[in-house]
Amino acid sequence: MKDFLQYLxxxxxxxxxxxxxxxxxxxxxxxxxxxxxxxxxxxxxxAFMAWxxxxxxxxxxxAVVVSMIFAFALGAxxxxxxxxxxxxxxxxxxxxxxxxLLLGLNALAPxxxxxxxxxxxESLFPKKDSDFARIGGxxxxxxxxxVLITLLVVATLLFLLFQKTKLGLAMRAVASNPDSxxxxxxxxxxxxxxxxxxxxxxxxxxxxxxxxxxxxVDPSMMLAIFFSATAAAMLGGFDxxxxxxxxxxxxxxxxxxxxxxxxxxxxQELKGSVSLIVILxxxxxxxxxxxxxxxxxxx
Amino acid sequence: MKPIRIExxxxxxxxxxxxxxGTIAYLALSxxxxxxxxxxxxxxxxILILALAAMSLNLLVGYTGQISIGQSxxxxxxxxxxxxxxxxxxxxxQWTFPVAVVxxxxxxxxxxxxxxxxxxxxxxxxxxxxxxxxxxxxxxxDALTGGSRGIxxxxxxxxxxxxxxxxxxxxxxxxxxxxxxxxxxxxxVVRNLVKSRVGRSMVAVxxxxxxxAVMGVNVAVVKTVTFGISAALAGLAGSVxxxxxxxxxxxxxxxxxxxAIIFLVIMVIGGTASLLGPIVGxxxxxxxxxxxxxxxxxxxxxxxxxxxxxxxxxLATVVFSALLILLMFVAPFGIVGLAKRIGRRxxxxxxxxxxxxxxxxxxxxxxxxxxxxxxxxxTSASALPTQGGP
Numbered sequence: 001m002k003d004f005l006q007y008l009x010x011x012x013x014x015x016x017x018x019x020x021x022x023x024x025x026x027x028x029x030x031x032x033x034x035x036x037x038x039x040x041x042x043x044x045x046x047a048f049m050a051w052x053x054x055x056x057x058x059x060x061x062x063a064v065v066v067s068m069i070f071a072f073a074l075g076a077x078x079x080x081x082x083x084x085x086x087x088x089x090x091x092x093x094x095x096x097x098x099x100x101l102l103l104g105l106n107a108l109a110p111x112x113x114x115x116x117x118x119x120x121x122e123s124l125f126p127k128k129d130s131d132f133a134r135i136g137g138x139x140x141x142x143x144x145x146x147v148l149i150t151l152l153v154v155a156t157l158l159f160l161l162f163q164k165t166k167l168g169l170a171m172r173a174v175a176s177n178p179d180s181x182x183x184x185x186x187x188x189x190x191x192x193x194x195x196x197x198x199x200x201x202x203x204x205x206x207x208x209x210x211x212x213x214x215x216x217v218d219p220s221m222m223l224a225i226f227f228s229a230t231a232a233a234m235l236g237g238f239d240x241x242x243x244x245x246x247x248x249x250x251x252x253x254x255x256x257x258x259x260x261x262x263x264x265x266x267x268q269e270l271k272g273s274v275s276l277i278v279i280l281x282x283x284x285x286x287x288x289x290x291x292x293x294x295x296x297x298x299x
Numbered sequence: 300m301k302p303i304r305i306e307x308x309x310x311x312x313x314x315x316x317x318x319x320x321g322t323i324a325y326l327a328l329s330x331x332x333x334x335x336x337x338x339x340x341x342x343x344x345x346i347l348i349l350a351l352a353a354m355s356l357n358l359l360v361g362y363t364g365q366i367s368i369g370q371s372x373x374x375x376x377x378x379x380x381x382x383x384x385x386x387x388x389x390x391x392x393q394w395t396f397p398v399a400v401v402x403x404x405x406x407x408x409x410x411x412x413x414x415x416x417x418x419x420x421x422x423x424x425x426x427x428x429x430x431x432x433x434x435x436x437x438x439x440x441d442a443l444t445g446g447s448r449g450i451x452x453x454x455x456x457x458x459x460x461x462x463x464x465x466x467x468x469x470x471x472x473x474x475x476x477x478x479x480x481x482x483x484x485x486x487x488v489v490r491n492l493v494k495s496r497v498g499r500s501m502v503a504v505x506x507x508x509x510x511x512a513v514m515g516v517n518v519a520v521v522k523t524v525t526f527g528i529s530a531a532l533a534g535l536a537g538s539v540x541x542x543x544x545x546x547x548x549x550x551x552x553x554x555x556x557x558x559a560i561i562f563l564v565i566m567v568i569g570g571t572a573s574l575l576g577p578i579v580g581x582x583x584x585x586x587x588x589x590x591x592x593x594x595x596x597x598x599x600x601x602x603x604x605x606x607x608x609x610x611x612x613x614l615a616t617v618v619f620s621a622l623l624i625l626l627m628f629v630a631p632f633g634i635v636g637l638a639k640r641i642g643r644r645x646x647x648x649x650x651x652x653x654x655x656x657x658x659x660x661x662x663x664x665x666x667x668x669x670x671x672x673x674x675x676x677x678t679s680a681s682a683l684p685t686q687g688g689p
Contacts, residue, residue, distance in 0.1 A: 104620025107613035
């Protein structure tokens, strides 16, 4: 029981991070129908931004907020300047451009900030050795709880945004019928830019959480997480926000359970294989995921 | 000015081809007679390895329209096959190549099977998973692969019939020769495939899978076999790469997902769905990379710029990603495609009319028939599902 709770608590925190990145993937997919391969790297760049600001000018929380604004601009500009013009040409080219963006941002961070080793990142939550709650013999660190609460806050805010505001209504309209939405007076271009910006902002929160848990920023910090997040987005159905949150948490917990109970066969090294298996199983048996809308393709 | 028209298969066409072939042969063979230094042979070997890897990807992405970002896994599988067979089992190097090729082919086909049901981004996710998993697997099975320590001291001495000694220089020359022959083999494999019935099936699958199936193309076989051959070529490139490195290590960037992306970048910059594209892309990539690395030591740069660039080794990658995105705007067909388009202003190839006795020019010998295959980057290929409700 103690082990089970421990794996559950650890899994929920890594799952919360998958969920944050998965949510941003879903926002982009709902908006423009693209998988943004650079989503993880955008989060990484934002985390570097937060690190840079906090180590020079401001307290860490303020730095994270500024990095979120930066991320919004980054996402919106990417959509407006790169994705949309290329998308008019071919979907294939968009995928290639996004993959190029992945590589470019990954190299840009060490280039711009001239770092070769991981840089210390101040924790966003209490991180002393004694900062944990003890439940059923297992320890639940406050920083893990903090990450989970952050996810819930972000998810609630997004839910309110999508359901209660005019902007959210416009975004849902564009998602459900991209051709008719402009006819109803919606500025589709602006909505798409906002979608990408919003996605990058959520990603920036995820990036800050990762940096805070790791205690440092490093250009490669999001690569494995991005991969698990895509698995989570797929499990949740690529167009469902709730699905992304639930699937992200579930994937984190499953990974930790498998790695914890099978330390020899799977262990920490092969945690990622869980995501691969999840992707394959979902694709083969339920391509629309757990919460996604089923797609009917006309030939 | 009206472009010159040259009929396919005519004497002028053969002359053009001969000139092209001669130039390439000269460029490839001249290093043997030029007394280069060992590290210069090494650089040329690196270029060939990158070209072969990009070629393998071109078969999959360019001609069959399956976006794969997992080629690094096959590259690494080939590399580790050679390394493990040499180091753990004491095999002679040359016998490890066929094993690497066959192993990668089999694994490639196995990966291709689930890929049958997948298109577009979903397929790239599965290949992404492979790329992500490969270094982890290497670390996990450290009894076999040496884990993070890797495998060191992989020497490939030239066989005695070449008359080369075991010096560093002669070993580099030999490795260049090996890489060159593998690249030529890879080129011929890709070329013959693409120009054959199989190749047209591949393009048909890329441009419209459903229509291809209706026309009698066995989509499943075409996709899986393409996957297998592509993986086999990538594995061969990896085999040579590990010998060039003389060691195998899971931290090497080319065995990770970034390596897979670099292959993709090389292929796209050179020219997607073009036979020479990967080679041109590899040369350009390697030279620009080399150039940007040497920038901080150039005399003509102002001191401030030099100071800025010092200890920032990632400039090349940043430049290449920017170039890639820019290419998507202006020339998605890549350098070779661009050259072809410019060349068409001056020389136009017209096909020989069917059934004719040769000299007679058919009535439809117009430019529409001039066959430059479109790349998936220009057409809105149906390979990727666009969003849309029922």
